[in-house]
Amino acid sequence: MFEKVKEVCPNVHEKIRAISADLNQNDFAISKEDLQELLSNTNVIFHCAATVRFDDHLRHAVQLNVTATQQLLLMASQMPKLEAFIHISTAYSNCNLKHIDEVIYPCPVEPKKIIDSMEWLDDAIIDEITPKLIGDQPNTYTYTKALGEVVVQQEGGDLNIAIVRPSIMGATWQEPFPGWVDNINGPSGLIIAAGKGFLRSVRATPMAVADLIPADTVVNLTLAVGWYTAVHRPKSTLVYHCTSGNLNPCNWGKMGFQVLATFEKIPFERAFRRPNADFTTNNISTHYWNAVSHRAPAIIYDFYLRLTGRKPRMTKLMNRLLRTLSMLEYFINRSWEWSTHNTEMLMSELSPEDQRVFNFDIRQLNWLEYIENYVLGVKKYLLKEDMAGIPEAKQHLKRLRNIHYLFNTALFLIVWRLLIARSQVARNVWFFIVSFCYKFLSYFRASSTLKV
Numbered sequence: 001m002f003e004k005v006k007e008v009c010p011n012v013h014e015k016i017r018a019i020s021a022d023l024n025q026n027d028f029a030i031s032k033e034d035l036q037e038l039l040s041n042t043n044v045i046f047h048c049a050a051t052v053r054f055d056d057h058l059r060h061a062v063q064l065n066v067t068a069t070q071q072l073l074l075m076a077s078q079m080p081k082l083e084a085f086i087h088i089s090t091a092y093s094n095c096n097l098k099h100i101d102e103v104i105y106p107c108p109v110e111p112k113k114i115i116d117s118m119e120w121l122d123d124a125i126i127d128e129i130t131p132k133l134i135g136d137q138p139n140t141y142t143y144t145k146a147l148g149e150v151v152v153q154q155e156g157g158d159l160n161i162a163i164v165r166p167s168i169m170g171a172t173w174q175e176p177f178p179g180w181v182d183n184i185n186g187p188s189g190l191i192i193a194a195g196k197g198f199l200r201s202v203r204a205t206p207m208a209v210a211d212l213i214p215a216d217t218v219v220n221l222t223l224a225v226g227w228y229t230a231v232h233r234p235k236s237t238l239v240y241h242c243t244s245g246n247l248n249p250c251n252w253g254k255m256g257f258q259v260l261a262t263f264e265k266i267p268f269e270r271a272f273r274r275p276n277a278d279f280t281t282n283n284i285s286t287h288y289w290n291a292v293s294h295r296a297p298a299i300i301y302d303f304y305l306r307l308t309g310r311k312p313r314m315t316k317l318m319n320r321l322l323r324t325l326s327m328l329e330y331f332i333n334r335s336w337e338w339s340t341h342n343t344e345m346l347m348s349e350l351s352p353e354d355q356r357v358f359n360f361d362i363r364q365l366n367w368l369e370y371i372e373n374y375v376l377g378v379k380k381y382l383l384k385e386d387m388a389g390i391p392e393a394k395q396h397l398k399r400l401r402n403i404h405y406l407f408n409t410a411l412f413l414i415v416w417r418l419l420i421a422r423s424q425v426a427r428n429v430w431f432f433i434v435s436f437c438y439k440f441l442s443y444f445r446a447s448s449t450l451k452v
């Protein structure tokens, strides 16, 4: 990851100093010396730290995504050299709307009231009121990110602030090289599950827009926003959408297809089953495929593990996967429109050289190439698999295919044998098929004898 920067700038490590901080603590538990240095020397703040879990408890999500933002703003107001405060939100902070503009939308309940209430309400009551508070937001993550934006607007004071809203962040597109990824957020986790053969069906709308955005595009835009905010000092807080859907749309169908196509060339090692996922679009088929393609194989495999004296684990893993899928479903069955006027304005403000260095023009992205590199990156950087293992991985998939055919044939014969034993109709069908095959073979033999 850092090879390129080390080449270009060998003393890069002298320019960076990491300091320890915890958003759960007062003053973020930053040491006195570090705090002093921060207060007197900071020029630009990029505020990215957050909890991104969809299932986080509201108290924790409020603490990290709202209260900590409020405290950081307070700290920022004591920094005399501060030029810009860049807050990273998400394009889904207002996902209860279909068309989203680059503005901060009000929240039904004031963030300050939510922060106060978290101080005295106990966990059980918070659990009870969470669905009512989050209303038409899908989870505590998007809800608290929306509250965080309002806090930035209300408590930013005289600070020079901008908000960047990325959509679904994926592997890098170009920098420092294509396909780099280091966490299982967004699609990465599902790509692993599909490539390893655990994920066989996803409830998704193939035509819905897959609003992915490469991580390096987000970084480039964020840096450019830092520059523009510090140098041009816009009068109001500008919001920048870092999305792909309206400039270079890709849908889940195309993405899923390309992911599967890449597995053919670059399979993952030691797959549980052959990667062969598909989309389902309604409740009944989703339940059916979950039972047949997810739960049943897991139960059978756990039975095999038990028989061979090992600890069963597949059912647990599958339940976790199904829970994850249920949380992501909201985002893969809808499309949103994000306006990108500020982002386009920013691009036009950059010099041609800066447009090249801080490229965030998503129109230049080739999705098929990007997705292929993404899958390759997942294999290399998340699963840490070696490319030399590809021939063995392909052999393994062939073995799995043969086991699959063998299993299906055996299952068919067993079911058929049981049917024949019990039903006259099945027997008649069976005799019809056998006599048809016999006649066909006799005809074939006779005609080939005639030719000779």
Ligand SMILES: CCCCCCCCCCCCCCCCCCCCCCCC(=O)SCCNC(=O)CCNC(=O)[C@H](O)C(C)(C)COP(=O)(O)OP(=O)(O)OC[C@H]1O[C@@H](n2cnc3c(N)ncnc32)[C@H](O)[C@@H]1OP(=O)(O)O
Binding pocket: 052, 053, 054, 055, 090, 091, 092, 167, 168, 169, 182, 183, 184, 185, 186, 187, 190, 191, 194, 202, 253, 255, 256, 257, 259, 260, 277, 278, 279, 320, 323, 324, 327, 328, 331, 332
């Ligand atoms: C033709 C048809 C073909 C069909 C083909 C199908 C192919 C598949 C292709 C792709 C489909 C793509 C679908 C994409 C869906 C994308 C939806 C994205 C929605 C984003 C909207 C919002 C955007 C944002 O603003 S970003 C924030 C994004 N946040 C997330 O993505 C977090 C979501 N995750 C969670 O909330 C939780 O993880 C949860 C609730 C889903 C699961 O929680 P659970 O408690 O069950 O598991 P975890 O403890 O979280 O983790 C399990 C396991 O993984 C390890 N782990 C967790 N996080 C990380 C990490 N960041 N990096 C590395 N490892 C991680 C964790 O340690 C655990 O490991 P153990 O060893 O088990 O301890």
Ligand SMILES: NC(=O)C1=CN([C@@H]2O[C@H](COP(=O)(O)OP(=O)(O)OC[C@H]3O[C@@H](n4cnc5c(N)ncnc54)[C@H](OP(=O)(O)O)[C@@H]3O)[C@@H](O)[C@H]2O)C=CC1
Binding pocket: 021, 022, 023, 024, 047, 048, 049, 050, 051, 052, 064, 088, 089, 090, 091, 145, 165, 166, 167, 168, 169, 170, 183, 185, 186
């Ligand atoms: N991933 C995505 O698709 C999108 C992400 N975003 C936003 O981008 C930002 C980064 O998200 P992403 O990289 O995905 O998520 P990660 O979970 O990988 O990053 C979250 C960051 O927050 C820090 N953090 C979490 N808890 C604390 C804490 N208590 N004290 C101090 N630091 C903490 C983490 O530090 P450490 O590494 O030390 O744990 C980590 O650096 C977030 O603001 C998120 O809302 C927006 C849109 C899309």
